[in-house]
Amino acid sequence: MEIMKLLPTGKDYLWGGTRLREEYGKKINLDPLAETWECSVHPEGLSVVANGRYVGKTLAEVLHKHPEFLGSKVDNSKKLPILVKFIDAKKDLSVQVHPDDEYAREHEYQNGKTEMWYVVDADDDASLIYGFAHTVTAELLRDAVAEGTLDKRLQKIKVHKGDLYYVPAGTVHGIGAGTLVAEIQESSNVTYRVYDYGRVDKNGNKRELHFDKAVEVMNMGVAPDVGQKPKLVHYYPGCSREILCRCKYFETERIQVKQGFSFSVMETSFQVLLCLSGDGGVEVEHRRPTRFSKGDCLFIPAGIGRCHVIGEAELLKIRC
Structure with a gap:
């Protein structure tokens, strides 16, 4: 894996x-x-x-x-x-x-x-x-x-x-x-x-x-208000994280990496990283880092365990 x-x-x-x-x-x-x-x-x-x-x-x-x-x-x-x-x-x-x-x-x-x-x-x-x-x-x-x-x-x-x-x-x-x-x-x-x-x-x-x-x-009624609401941003040493969207089909999180952050990929769902800017790598225990840069997309299999991102980048993290 x-x-x-x-x-x-x-x-x-x-x-x-x-x-x-x-x-x-x-x-x-x-x-x-x-x-x-x-x-x-x-x-x-x-x-x-x-x-x-x-x-x-x-x-x-x-x-x-x-x-x-x-x-x-x-x-x-x-x-x-x-x-x-x-x-x-x-x-x-x-x-x-x-x-x-x-x-x-x-x-x-x-x-x-x-x-x-x-x-x-x-x-x-x-x-x-x-x-x-x-x-x-x-x-x-x-x-x-x-x-x-x-x-x-x-x-x-x-x-x-x-x-x-x-x-x-x-x-x-x-x-x-x-x-x-x-x-x-x-x-x-x-x-x-x-x-x-x-x-x-x-x-x-x-x-x-x-x-x-x-x-x-199509829905022919009046469209709902889609004005931008303040987002709840969580700050951690090395990164900030915010949930952008959570629905029955997917969850998307925006992560601004300044130094690094860790996350777990459990057996319940794969995860996808999409790099919007910057570059870095994803480390999994006992493996070489998988490098990424602006525009790259990574698929992370479910159950791979603890991952650590290094570098400086803006990422979207997607899972089901």
Whole structure:
């Protein structure tokens, strides 16, 4: 049992930029490079192990052979229930919505998609779409999409570096231009586009919309207040830690390492470390440290025991 450094799959969606390659060292020959799926067993974007005894194998292959690495909470399914990615939105993403588990499994044979966004960086004028500004109906939305007036119905929010947004399935949303996001989500790739600004792909074709399915799954009420609340930060010698999100699918913690910190990976759940800045290493007793730097993602098998992080870095730590 060992810590696995992962190599991501990239996506060249038309709204993407170049920051993931230029600033985060992603050696993926796509232009634009919109997303990198850092920790994924989803068949549309498999992560590959970059070190150790499993080098060259997909994470899906490793976990299929060793479901115990997932932990007792999830090993019955033999599949990693989450997907961790970076998103570089040079342009606005489409206005979209994701279904819940029940609908997605019945109609798409996948999980639904509840997600969270941690804003790694944002331009001064960056914003995002989160739900509706007022209650709507399917008929009103259909007319607004046809007339190009959907903008008036949506809740727009200015975003800043360090912001956090929890986006449950059914919430209409869209990441805005100039935003770099770390996204933690259910392992799913089901997206229903409601509106795409009339854009065309590299072949000159408009991207498909999924309006009828979207209105079946979306929450049409007024969006909740998602203003940033003060976060409870715990300070320790060598680091600070704060819980960003805790839901039925995952828990995400932000850790600012100044010198070092220790944590235990029990038999109940795997853990994932995503490095947002800086560099360092993770030590496990009687093993060489696994090094990481800005942009790296590490999968830590359940039951590996006590881990100690050294270095100076900003990390997201994810577990089920």
